Amino acid sequence: MSITVNYNNMMQHALGERGISDAELKAHEILAQSAHFQVEAGRGRGMQGWMDSPYDQSEVVKTIKSTASRIRKKFDSFVVLGIGGSALGPQAVFTALKHYYYNELPKKLRKGPRFYVVDNVDPDRMNALLDVIDVEKTVFNIITKSGATSETMSQYLIIIDILKSRLGDRAKEHIIATTSENKGNLIKLAQSEGFETFFIPGRVGGRFSELSPVGLLPAAVVGINISQLLKGARDMDRKCKSKYLAKNPALALATLQYISMKNGKNISVMMPYADSLKYIADWYAQLWAESLGKEVDKNGDVVNAGQTPVKALGVTDQHSQVQLYNEGPYDKVITFIEVANFRTDCTIPQGCEQFPDVNFLCGHTLSELMINELHATRYNLTRRGRANYTILLDAIDEYHIGGLLYLLQMQTAYEGAMLNINAYDQPGVEGGKDAAYALLGRNGYEDKMEEIRSAKPDVDKYIIE
Ligand code: PA5
DSSP, X not given: OOEEEEOGGGBHHHHGGGSBOHHHHHHTHHHHHHHHHHHHHTTTSTTBGGGGTTTSOHHHHHHHHHHHHHHHHHOSEEEEXXXXXXXXXXXXXXXXXXXXXXXGSOHXXXXXXXXXXXXXXXXXXXXXXXXXSOGGGEEEEEEESSSOOHHHHHHHHHHHHHHHHHHGGGGXXXXXXXXXXXXXXXXXXXXXXXXXXXXXXXXXXXXXXXXXXXXXXXXXXXXXXHHHHHHHHHHHHHHTTOOOTTTOHHHHHHHHHHHHHHTTOOEEEEEESSGGGHHXXXXXXXXXXXXXXXXXXXXXXXXXXXXXXXXXXXXXXXXXXXXXXXXXXXXXXXXXXXXXXXXXXXXXXXXXXXXXXXXXXXXXXXXXHHHHHXXXXXXXXXXXXXXXXXXXXXXXXXXXXXXXHHHHHHHHXXXXXXXXXXXXXXXXXXXXXXXXXXXXXXXXXXXXHHHHHTSOOOOGGGOOO
């Protein structure tokens, strides 16, 4: 495993008085070890079934591979319909590991179906999808653990209606349901309609489910080696068995973020320097925000915990957000993801000798430019006392992506334990869902509708036309 975590630039050693001192870090060792103990004690229990994902899936992996190989031979497109934890992982892993313009490649280079993730209910997007796919040559993977999410179930209803009108009884061959084995409506529909199904283990929550069938089936369909993804996760898990900060990278990062939060750094920026890792930042934003943003702790005390995640992309955001990171408030921790070896490279050709200010670029490769720009940005931020650390991936392949996802999941779990909050629920999401149900006339939500009706109406003086 070559995933290295370098946190020099979080420490006084690099940041001067704005950094964390060795003594401060040491003073948090007991808290870190207790978080480690809690997470290990919960392994495979409660909602920590995701910690078993790297180990206990050999049977389902076999089935996934055989389903994927059938789909790869027979279909032109594969569409994931889901939202939140049921969509961000498949999108992130696909973008990380496949050709950047995969869908535009000719079939003989793609070797599998085109791939789409539709994680919203924007009608224009749904209709646009229907413009570019042939539903009769498409498999739709409906992913919802609860089997009840309005957005996903609405997408399902639209698609099944189209499929049935075109294909009649053969519609079922175009749907795969990934859902809970015995909870929610999708499983009941799947059983009555005869859809192929994959199960999301009860102890694995949405945002921790990428290494379950939620992510493994879509990945296998586009030709990603899911055994290597799981192996990467397994090897990272091995590193996380240590309770020592110096050996366990996820525990070290969680502790540094914990200290930073206590010191007023309420924003966590993730900035990969690789386009293919752009959606890893999206996936992480959900993981970090939905897991740690909690009103009360496990004792019921109001804590309003959490750190706001921000997604950025190097080098692109050097020309936008980095100004703020350098000169704005000292309220951020920046996570850089650096890639040592890109899959391909481009050399900047010679031929501009007459303009020395351009010519210095000639002969370098784009990967050199990317990496040096990261080093330069990081140097400049550090010089200005801006907290940052780097996760260095040797390469962007299945093994390292599996390891990276698992590292970030472990970091989040430790962080939840240190904050003494439940990292696996999302009560803050429920209020909005209930209000939406009421507005759309769902039975049982009449009181909610009354409450909404009696809320203070907008007044004209605050509206500008
Ligand atoms: O992390 C979570 O639990 C959420 O983001 C869910 O994944 C999201 O709300 C979708 O839920 P479901 O898979 O039940 O449709």
